[in-house]
Amino acid sequence: MSFTDLPILGMLRNKMQWHQARQALLAENVANADMPNFKPRDLAEIGSSSGPGGMTAPSAAIVGGDGLARTDVKHIGLATADGPNATPKRFKGFEIRPGGNGVNLEEEMMKAGENQSDYQMVASLYQKSLDALKIAVGKR
Incomplete structure (x- = not known):
């Protein structure tokens, strides 16, 4: 078993992805x-699938969107908020411009900043976990 096969590292990798x-x-x-009738989407954590050792890993669904339907099995479809274990979480804003666009740039930039800082935290935890494992086996 290699270091990268540990459940905690797998969970951290899943979270970074x-x-x-x-x-x-x-x-x-x-x-x-600026696209007319564009509906903003977000990736919301929903439920969790139990991982090895009773630990959980995040699963996700795309929330929002434009309601595209797959009319043929060969079409590429988007994950929707009405799938299994999906919770239709609506973003906080409710502004829709006359063109039908629901994107609020301030909200989107705030979400992007929060997402980036969360990613950096998880990446730091991953690196620290690897460092601790290297110390434990005397490779450092």
């Missing part, structure tokens, strides 16, 4: 701030 995916959605919201 979740933050990366959320950052991509938030950036998409900002990029489409």
Whole structure:
């Protein structure tokens, strides 16, 4: 068993991947701030799947969106808020401009900043965990 197979490191990696995916959605919201009828989306943590040793790892669903439907199995679909274990969490804002766009740039930038700081914290925990393991086996 290698160091990287430990459950705590796997959970930290999953959390970093979740933050990366959320950052991509938030950036998409900002990029489409002027597009008519664009609905902002966010990646919300929902439920949790039990990992090894009784620990939990985050799972996620895309919240918001434009309600696209898959009419053929070959179409690429988006995860929706009405899937299993989904909780339709609406963002705090309710502003919709006359063009139908619901993106509030201030909110999106605040979310992006919070997401970035959370990612940095998880990355720091991951690095510190690896350092502690190296010390424990005398590799440092």
